[in-house]
Amino acid sequence: MMKWIKVNQVREVSALLISVMPMMFIPAAVGLIDSWSIIKSHLLTYIIVTVVSTFIVMATSGFVTQYIIRKDKKKGENK
Numbered sequence: 001m002m003k004w005i006k007v008n009q010v011r012e013v014s015a016l017l018i019s020v021m022p023m024m025f026i027p028a029a030v031g032l033i034d035s036w037s038i039i040k041s042h043l044l045t046y047i048i049v050t051v052v053s054t055f056i057v058m059a060t061s062g063f064v065t066q067y068i069i070r071k072d073k074k075k076g077e078n079k
Helices: 007-034 036-077
Strands: none
Touching: 007 036
């Protein structure tokens, strides 16, 4: 939107990062499997925290986006 970075400037690097993305999750998955004996007793707590925090992030992102859009519209009307 602001045209600071052109798509062709990041196309090659972004394709590389997307292609190796599954490899980036392997250490986290191994860590979860390795810690399963500790995690399983608190699984419900982790699920609740994950769901609640996800909704908080979604709501915050939505409000910030709406604020920026409204501010941009008002700025456009004043020109």
